[in-house]
Each structure stands twice: as structure tokens, then as C-alpha cells.
Amino acid sequence: MTWTVILPLLLLLTPAFTVDKGNFKTCKDARFCRRQREPRIDYYIHELLVDTVKLDSSKTALTATVKNIKSNDELLLEIHGFEDRTFRIRLNELRPLRKRYEVDISIDKLPKAAPMDLQQQSGQLQLNFPNKLHLNLIYNPFRVDIYDDGTLLTSLNSQSLLLIEPMRTKPGFVPNSDKSAADDQQTEDAAGDWESQTDEHRPEIVANDTDEQQEAEAKNDEPWEETFKGHVDSKPYGPNSIGLDVTFFGFENVYGLPEHADSFRLRSTKDTDPYRLYNLDVFEYELNSPMALYGAIPFMIAHNERSTIGMYWNNAAETWVDVDYGFISSAGTLFGGSSTPKTDTHWFSETGIIDVFFFLGPKPADVSRQFTGLVGRPYLPPFVTLGYHQCRWNYNDEKDVATVHENFDRYDIPVDFIWLDIEYTDGKRYFTWDTPKFPHPVEMINNLTAKGRNLIVISDPHIKKDDNYFIFKEMLDRGLYVKTKDGKDYEGWCWPGASYYPDFLNPATCEYYANLYSRESFDKIWTWNDMNEPSVFNGPEITMLKDIQHIGGLEHREVHNLYGILHTKATYEGHLKRADNKVRPFILTRSFFTGSQRYTAVWTGDNAAEWGHLKASNPMILSLGIAGMTFAGADVGGFFKNPETQLLVRWYQAGAFQPFFRAHAHIDTRRREPWLFDEQSMLLIRDSIRARYTFLPFWYTLFFEASQTGLPMMRPLWYEFPEDQNTFAMDDEYLLGDALLVKPVTDENTKTLNVYFPGTSAETWHDITTLAIHKGGSKSQIDTPMNKIPVFQRGGTIMPRRFRVRRSAILSIEDPITLSIALNDTGDAQGSLYLDDGISREHLDGNYFSIKLHLKNNILSSRVVHSASAYKTKVWLERIYLAGFKFKPSSIELNELFSGQKKVLEFFYDDKHHVLTIRKPGVNMSKEWRMIFRA
Ligand SMILES: *[C@@H]1O[C@H](CO)[C@@H](O)[C@H](O)[C@H]1NC(C)=O
Numbered sequence: 001m002t003w004t005v006i007l008p009l010l011l012l013l014t015p016a017f018t019v020d021k022g023n024f025k026t027c028k029d030a031r032f033c034r035r036q037r038e039p040r041i042d043y044y045i046h047e048l049l050v051d052t053v054k055l056d057s058s059k060t061a062l063t064a065t066v067k068n069i070k071s072n073d074e075l076l077l078e079i080h081g082f083e084d085r086t087f088r089i090r091l092n093e094l095r096p097l098r099k100r101y102e103v104d105i106s107i108d109k110l111p112k113a114a115p116m117d118l119q120q121q122s123g124q125l126q127l128n129f130p131n132k133l134h135l136n137l138i139y140n141p142f143r144v145d146i147y148d149d150g151t152l153l154t155s156l157n158s159q160s161l162l163l164i165e166p167m168r169t170k171p172g173f174v175p176n177s178d179k180s181a182a183d184d185q186q187t188e189d190a191a192g193d194w195e196s197q198t199d200e201h202r203p204e205i206v207a208n209d210t211d212e213q214q215e216a217e218a219k220n221d222e223p224w225e226e227t228f229k230g231h232v233d234s235k236p237y238g239p240n241s242i243g244l245d246v247t248f249f250g251f252e253n254v255y256g257l258p259e260h261a262d263s264f265r266l267r268s269t270k271d272t273d274p275y276r277l278y279n280l281d282v283f284e285y286e287l288n289s290p291m292a293l294y295g296a297i298p299f300m301i302a303h304n305e306r307s308t309i310g311m312y313w314n315n316a317a318e319t320w321v322d323v324d325y326g327f328i329s330s331a332g333t334l335f336g337g338s339s340t341p342k343t344d345t346h347w348f349s350e351t352g353i354i355d356v357f358f359f360l361g362p363k364p365a366d367v368s369r370q371f372t373g374l375v376g377r378p379y380l381p382p383f384v385t386l387g388y389h390q391c392r393w394n395y396n397d398e399k400d401v402a403t404v405h406e407n408f409d410r411y412d413i414p415v416d417f418i419w420l421d422i423e424y425t426d427g428k429r430y431f432t433w434d435t436p437k438f439p440h441p442v443e444m445i446n447n448l449t450a451k452g453r454n455l456i457v458i459s460d461p462h463i464k465k466d467d468n469y470f471i472f473k474e475m476l477d478r479g480l481y482v483k484t485k486d487g488k489d490y491e492g493w494c495w496p497g498a499s500y501y502p503d504f505l506n507p508a509t510c511e512y513y514a515n516l517y518s519r520e521s522f523d524k525i526w527t528w529n530d531m532n533e534p535s536v537f538n539g540p541e542i543t544m545l546k547d548i549q550h551i552g553g554l555e556h557r558e559v560h561n562l563y564g565i566l567h568t569k570a571t572y573e574g575h576l577k578r579a580d581n582k583v584r585p586f587i588l589t590r591s592f593f594t595g596s597q598r599y600t601a602v603w604t605g606d607n608a609a610e611w612g613h614l615k616a617s618n619p620m621i622l623s624l625g626i627a628g629m630t631f632a633g634a635d636v637g638g639f640f641k642n643p644e645t646q647l648l649v650r651w652y653q654a655g656a657f658q659p660f661f662r663a664h665a666h667i668d669t670r671r672r673e674p675w676l677f678d679e680q681s682m683l684l685i686r687d688s689i690r691a692r693y694t695f696l697p698f699w700y701t702l703f704f705e706a707s708q709t710g711l712p713m714m715r716p717l718w719y720e721f722p723e724d725q726n727t728f729a730m731d732d733e734y735l736l737g738d739a740l741l742v743k744p745v746t747d748e749n750t751k752t753l754n755v756y757f758p759g760t761s762a763e764t765w766h767d768i769t770t771l772a773i774h775k776g777g778s779k780s781q782i783d784t785p786m787n788k789i790p791v792f793q794r795g796g797t798i799m800p801r802r803f804r805v806r807r808s809a810i811l812s813i814e815d816p817i818t819l820s821i822a823l824n825d826t827g828d829a830q831g832s833l834y835l836d837d838g839i840s841r842e843h844l845d846g847n848y849f850s851i852k853l854h855l856k857n858n859i860l861s862s863r864v865v866h867s868a869s870a871y872k873t874k875v876w877l878e879r880i881y882l883a884g885f886k887f888k889p890s891s892i893e894l895n896e897l898f899s900g901q902k903k904v905l906e907f908f909y910d911d912k913h914h915v916l917t918i919r920k921p922g923v924n925m926s927k928e929w930r931m932i933f934r935a
């Protein structure tokens with residue numbers, strides 16, 4: 001091994017904690033970013049050619065030619081209308097020299113097409129859709145305006161930033177993949193075309209650029225290579241980036257674009273780089289930064305008190321997005337005054353086509369449904385994965401695993417998973433064991449499962465270059481690796497040293513890789529896919545060169561952001577296959593793209609044991625959630641560095657109320673399992689983990705709801721209170737479902753916390769520990785001693801919980817339910833409960849129970865809205881707490897609806913706190929019943 005190559009990386013492991021920014025490109029370093037960000041606007045005026053407009057026979061797709069009036073370059077415009085207030089607008093070169101890549105893995109299912117009706121007007125064409133939606137195509141300069149019920153919401157190209165750099169062929173260049181006879185002709189023709197063009201007809205790039213390369217590129221008389229830190233990108237197809245501006249009228253808040261370590265409401269990028277979407281292994285990432293991180297979802301939501309709109313930019317190449325908040329200046333009558341806000345956004349990608357979807361809400365929940373209807377709903381994970389996960393780099397050997405496992409019992413702390421990082425392998429050869437340390441993996445796994453616990457191991461995509469490693473050899477023989485621009489197998493450096501990288505664009509690679517999960521000792525455990533940006537220690541920006549080739553001559557540049565989703569999709573399919581499609585997979589990934597929620601959970605990568613990173617976890621998970629990636633979490637405790645005890649305790653308290661709950665730590669940190677701290681702190685950590693388990697039925701019901709509607713479990717306040725402007729910039733408090741308000745402590749020595757309670761004054765919020773009631777639309781100082789997790793239940797909600805302490809979630813799955821009910825001001829409440837076997841995929845065939853609970857007019861009723869045919873449940877009702885119950889009932893009677901059985905129930909009324917406790921209703925949850933509270 002040439003360790004010198006990875007020496008720079010080892011040096012980074014020194015204690016100083018800051019990202020090495022020099023490793024990563026700024027907009028200035030990415031030439032297309034500069035060209036797109038400051039285009040010659042006068043040069044890019046486009047016109048829609050009226051006589052090219054065509055409507056297909058079903059009247060659901062319109063096409064037209066859009067021409068650059070200076071260069072005469074022609075673009076193909078396509079507009080598709082769909083049901084459920086969704087539009088798709090595409091722009092591509094009319095006659096590209098080489099097919100531009102179109103992303104399809106992100107699309108789960110196109111909605112049903114909706115017909116449109118054309119209305120010719122002077123200088124524009126109006127496209128009318130159902131539900132009072134219409135689009136205006138303005139001919140010159142070309143622009144698309146989207147209206148809802150006569151109100152202009154969004155405009156495309158209103159700033160004339162539309163720019164598709166035409167594909168050109170570098171004189172003398174013959175792409176490796178195009179060396180077939182058929183393509184030779186085309187290449188020559190293209191080159192001929194190019195020679196014949198005059199300077200005037202070539203889009204000039206950036207006029208006032210002083211950078212020599214940039215000028216050379218503009219003149220096209222120099223090699224098209226781009227160099228970054230000594231890495232040469234040969235750019236065989238030259239500059240061919242795409243860009244478009246989109247303005248949201250009447251909106252001054254936009255959100256989304258994960259993954260960034262930044263505020264939830266996107267900042268203006270006027271004085272910074274744009275937000276960057278390019279999946280990278282960013283070592284020791286920086287907070288409050290638009291820098292790219294591990295995953296990318298080019299999805300944005302614009303929100304105001306009246307409406308919510310989503311926009312999805314379907315492109316997997318390096319992408320940057322500028323955001324600028326402002327006001328409509330000369331709009332006059334249309335907007336009634338100059339104080340109407342607007343948000344200008346500008347999107348650009350290095351290659352591919354412009355393929356944009358709009359989701360017109362009008363409410364946040366509608367946008368979630370519309371967007372995930374297209375890109376796929378989050379899959380329902382196994383029940384146990386909602387429990388607590390104990391991870392570390394590394395648990396060293398079988399004895400270490402057994403000891404950690406036993407200690408959780410000794411200290412009576414629930415845990416569902418123990419995780420193994422890379423050191424379990426034989427020299428970082430995935431799908432092998434370091435046998436001296438793990439001689440009996442199957443027995444080790446069985447020992448865990450016998451006690452209701454599970455093991456997860458890591459499996460990274462890089463494959464150690466070693467002729468004696470069967471996976472390396474087999475994939476080599478079958479030609480399943482990515483190739484260099486010269487067609488050789490590409491070699492990069494990662495954990496094992498020299499490594500090859502599977503080409504997951506090749507279906508044969510995915511099939512081979514998926515089958516690996518059926519290997520003995522791996523066939524029953526779930527999987528952690530890391531380093532899949534992909535991380536290449538000696539590559540540009542610690543990833544792959546952009547001119548690397550995938551199957552069919554695809555350039556890595558075109559598909560970079562898909563590497564993670566393709567890797568995890570292969571893993572997902574492997575998990576399904578080995579279990580005959582009967583068991584739900586569980587996979588955790590670091591890298592992801594739009595649609596990854598169909599296969600995986602994600603975590604926010606390599607954070608640090610700092611208060612700022614704890615605080616950042618909330619906005620990061622909120623952004624992921626509204627972009628469909630709902631099952632997300634951050635490493636509890638922080639991956640790098642050693643947390644002080646107070647930070648660790650607060651982090652457990654926060655993590656217990658985030659969707660994915662896993663502690664993890666770097667190999668150089670001190671051990672930090674809960675019992676290694678003072679008893680007081682251990683008990684606080686235990687309490688937060690136990691608190692998590694009491695909410696598992698509620699969490700699981702939310703996960704099911706997400707799988708049906710796309711609504712994130714962890715929501716910004718404005719999702720439920722879209723008219724409450726106080727909430728629009730908030731990201732330090734959030735909701736779980738519509739029922740729980742959470743504001744975790746994220747600052748050191750916090751004695752009190754100022755909590756905002758959303759909604760009108762008719763809204764009530766019940767402190768789940770003190771039972772104090774707070775009115776909506778107000779702020780309160782909440783005491784936050786170390787044992788306090790500020791969590792409030794919304795009046796009007798019913799939450800299913802479980803209070804029996806178990807060693808793991810699986811052991812609780814048939815345990816009885818307790819209902820925590822908080823009444824609203826008019827004495828009503830509602831909620832739901834989802835029950836299934838927790839592990840099989842039979843819920844997809846309807847084998848589950850979905851139960852709705854209502855309290856109204858002093859009657860609590862349970863209605864089974866979906867009843868399983870084969871799945872039976874023993875789950876029964878153990879207890880009910882009603883907070884905000886105004887009187888002491890004279891009696892409480894339970895009626896089972898089908899059996900007709902009646903029962904008088906025992907209860908206790910606390911008239912100080914107005915809490916009514918009903919012990920042991922004892923009714924089966926799969927039965928319908930009514931409970932009557934008599935005055
Ligand atoms: C280029 O520089 C000149 C002189 O400074 C200036 O007038 C012109 O507006 C600049 N052009 C662009 C596109 O920035």
C-alpha cells in the first residue's frame with residue numbers, strides 16, 4: 001500500500017475541528033457555476049415560435065420550439081399537466097449532438113395526465129387546466145407564468161436566465177463509447193457543424209472573466225479540460241450546462257434543498273455561494289453553510305399564509321441554487337403596491353436537461369402528497385427500527401458485543417440494535433469477517449436475536465483490489481466496475497487502500513451485488529451503506545472524477561448524485577430477494593437522492609460533539625422530511641470529538657424525539673455507552689431512551705401515515721399552522737405528527753427555554769410532564785432542569801403509547817396500549833392507531849389494523865377503519881389518561897359494539913390538574929367500542 005496517498009487524510013484526523021474548505025469547490029472553482037450565475041443576459045433572450053405549438057391527441061402534452069434570438073439555438077419545450085395540481089415543464093436542446101441524460105430513478109409513478117384547453121391571446125397562449133389552474137406561455141421574451149384561480153404564483157424565465165449551453169464537439173475528439181461506425185459519422189458531422197459556426201453564433205461564456213482557462217473555453221481554442229487541485233477533468237463533451245430562473249410571487253419563505261447544515265428556512269445567497277447539491281464526503285462539515293454534503297434532493301417549498309407550492313428539479317448532475325428574497329417593484333395593479341414580497345431562485349446544473357415539476361398545494365400536506373405521489377412515498381420500516389440503536393466505530397470483537405448487550409440489561413436500558421462499523425471485516429473486505437475477532441458471527445447474531453435484539457453491519461461500495469478477494473475477482477471478470485475515460489477499470493483509494501467501484505448503473509452489477517446479501521452470516525442481518533457519495537480519498541473533492549464512465553458511455557458527471565440511491569436500491573433488492581419478498585428491509589445510508597425514501601433511512605453523516613451540531617440536527621432533519629426523506633436522524637453524541645456529559649444527555653433527550661435514534665462515535669473518541677457516566681447522567685440517558693419507547697405506537701402510526709401520504713413524522717410548525725407567520729422562520733421547535741410539540745434543549749446550561757405555542761388562542765398545549773396548559777399564539781418560559789425534555793401535547797389529540805418497560809421494541813409489540821388524550825377547549829379529541837406484525841410485507845396486502853379514535857360529547861369511540869384479514873392482534877387497552885377533562889364523571893361505561901357487552905369502569909379524577917385516569921378498560925384494540933362519560 002502506498003500510504004502516502006492517504007496521508008493527507010490521516011493528517012485531517014488531528015483534533016482541530018474545521019472542514020478543509022480547500023478540498024471542495026466554490027462556485028468560482030466550478031466554471032459552469034460562474035457562467036450560469038452571471039450570464040450575458042442580453043445574449044440569452046429566447047422566443048417561443050408560435051407556429052410550432054402542438055397539442056397531442058389526448059390534449060395532455062404540449063410541445064413547442066423556443067429559440068435563442070441571437071444564436072438561433074433551438075430548444076424543445078414540453079408541458080404536461082397532471083391531476084392533483086401537478087405540472088411538468090421540460091426544456092431540452094431540440095437536436096443535441098449527444099443524448100442528454102434524463103433522470104428516471106427518482107420518479108416512482110407519474111400522476112394521471114390531465115387535459116388542457118388552449119386559448120390564444122395577443123402575445124401569449126393560455127393553457128387552462130381543471131381546478132382553476134392555468135399557465136400562460138409568453139412568446140417574446142419567452143416566459144411561463146403559473147396561475148391559481150387568477151393569482152400569479154410562479155414564473156419561469158421572468159429574469160431571462162434560461163440558458164442551455166449547446167453540446168458541441170471538441171474538434172478531433174472521438175468519445176470512447178462512440179467509436180462504433182454509426183456514431184463516427186455523427187461525430188464528424190458535429191465537428192463540421194462546429195467549424196462552420198461563426199463566432200457570433202456561439203454563446204460567449206462570461207465576457208469579463210479574467211481567468212485564462214475561462215477565456216480560453218469561451219473562445220474554444222484551448223483544451224476544454226478543467227483542473228481542480230491537480231485533478232484534470234477532460235470534459236470530453238465540453239460545456240453543456242443548463243439553467244433557469246424561477247420566481248415565486250407573494251412568497252418570502254422557501255425551504256428544502258437538502259442536504260445542507262444550515263437553517264431550515266433557506267437563506268439569501270446574494271452574498272455567498274449558491275446552495276450546492278453534489279454528493280460529497282465532507283470531512284468535519286461546517287455549520288451555517290451552503291456547501292454540499294452527502295446527499296441531494298433538488299426540491300424546494302415556497303410557503304405563505306395563503307398557499308404552499310413545491311418545485312422539483314429533476315437532475316442528478318452537480319447543481320447549484322441561488323435564493324434571493326425581495327419585493328415586486330413595478331408590478332402596480334397586479335399586486336397592489338410595492339410591498340408584495342417575492343423570492344427569486346436560480347437553478348443550474350452541469351449537464352442533463354431542464355425537467356421541472358410544480359406541485360400547487362395549496363396546503364403543505366397537499367404538497368407532500370403531490371411530491372411523494374411522484375417520487376414515491378417513504379416505505380414503512382420494520383417496527384423495531386424505530387427503537388434505540390447503539391453504534392460505535394468499533395465494537396471490537398464478539399466479547400465486546402456481548403458485553404455491551406449484557407450491560408443494556410444490567411442497567412435496564414432498552415435497545416434494539418447493536419451496530420458494527422468497518423473493523424468487523426477481514427481487511428475492509430465487505431461480506432467477510434475478521435475471524436480472529438469474530439470467529440462465530442452466526443452464534444453472535446443468534447445470541448442477540450434470542451434476546452430480542454439485532455445486529456447491523458456496515459457494507460460500503462468500494463471493493464478492495466485484491467485478486468484473492470472473491471468479490472473483487474468476480475466483479476472484475478464480469479466487467480462490473482466503473483471505467484476511466486480510457487475504458488480501463490477505475491482505481492481509487494478508500495478504507496481498504498486501492499479499491500474498485502461497482503457501476504450500479506449497470507443492472508448486472510446490481511444483481512450481482514444484491515445477491516451478496518444472501519451469503520451465510522449476512523443473510524439475516526440488516527445493513528448500513530456508507531461512503532456511497534461515492535467517497536474516493538484520492539479523487540477530486542474526495543469523490544470520483546467526472547469523466548469516469550458508466551455503462552453505455554454515460555459520464556459520471558451526468559449521474560453523480562445517483563450513486564448512493566443506486567447502491568442502496570441494490571441492497572434493498574438483495575434484502576427482499578433473500579427473504580422471498582416477505583421481510584421489510586432496513587438500510588441506513590449516508591448518500592441519497594430524490595426517491596431514496598423508498599429504500600432507506602438516512603443520517604446526517606459525520607457531525608461533531610458540539611452544541612452547534614446538536615442544534616443543527618433539527619433543521620437538517622426538517623429539510624429532509626419535507627423533501628420526502630422522512631426517516632432521518634443525527635449521530636447522538638456527535639461522531640467526532642468527546643461530548644461533555646451535559647451535551648450527551650441533552651443529545652439523547654433530543655434524539656429520542658427525532659425519527660431515527662442512533663448513538664455513534666468515532667474510533668478515536670472515548671467509549672461512551674450510557675453506564676460509563678455518573679449514575680445521575682446514566683439515569684437521565686435511560687429515561688430519555690425509555691421515553692422514546694413509550695411513544696413507539698404513536699411513532700409507528702406516524703410512519704404508516706407517512707407511507708400513505710408522504711407527510712413527514714417530524715414537521716415544521718407551519719405544516720399544521722400554515723397561517724401562523726410566527727412559525728415561518730422557526731427551526732428550533734417542531735411537531736411530531738399533528739400532536740406533539742417538541743423544543744429540545746440545544747444550548748449549554750439552559751435553565752429555562754422560551755417556547756412558542758402555535759395557533760390561535762383557542763389552541764391548548766399540555767406539558768406532558770408538569771401538565772401545565774399553554775394557550776396558542778403565546779410564548780412561555782419553561783423550566784428546563786436536566787431531567788426536562790420540553791414536549792407538549794396539543795389539545796384535541798389522542799396518542800397511543802406503551803408504558804411497560806421492555807428490553808427491546810420487538811418484545812413490546814403485543815403489549816397493551818395506553819391512550820394519552822388531551823382535550824381541546826370544546827372537549828373534543830381525535831387520533832389513530834396503526835397495528836401490524838411489524839416485520840412482514842403483508843401490510844401491503846392489507847393485513848393491518850387502522851383504528852380511529854374520537855372523543856366528542858363525552859363519548860370516546862373507537863372505529864376500525866381497516867381490518868386485517870389474516871393478521872390477528874392481542875393488543876388491548878390498558879389505561880387512558882384524559883388531560884383537560886373538565887368534570888368528575890359520575891360513572892364511565894364501556895360498550896363493545898359487536899358483542900353488546902357492557903362494563904362499568906374504575907377511574908380516578910385529579911381535580912387540580914383536570915386529569916381523568918381510567919384503569920384497565922381491558923377491551924381488545926381490534927374491536928369497536930364506545931366509552932360514555934356520564935355527568
Ligand atoms: C464588462 O466590463 C465592462 C467594463 O467594466 C462593463 O461595462 C460591462 O457591463 C461588463 N459586462 C458584463 C457582462 O459584466
Ligand SMILES: *[C@@H]1O[C@H](CO)[C@@H](O)[C@H](O)[C@H]1NC(C)=O
Pocket residue numbers: 398399402440441443444447
Ligand atoms: C453466545 O451465548 C452463549 C451463552 O451465553 C455464550 O457462551 C457464547 O460465548 C456466546 N457466543 C458469542 C459468539 O457471543
Ligand SMILES: *[C@@H]1O[C@H](CO)[C@@H](O)[C@H](O)[C@H]1NC(C)=O
Pocket residue numbers: 762763796824825826827828829830
Ligand atoms: C376541538 O376539536 C373538534 C374536533 O376536532 C373541532 O371541531 C373543534 O373546533 C375544536 N375546538 C377548538 C376550540 O379548537
Ligand SMILES: *[C@@H]1O[C@H](CO)[C@@H](O)[C@H](O)[C@H]1NC(C)=O
Pocket residue numbers: 872873874875876922923924925926
Ligand atoms: C383480543 O383478540 C384476540 C384475537 O381475536 C384474542 O386472542 C385476545 O384474547 C383478545 N384479547 C382481549 C383482551 O379480549
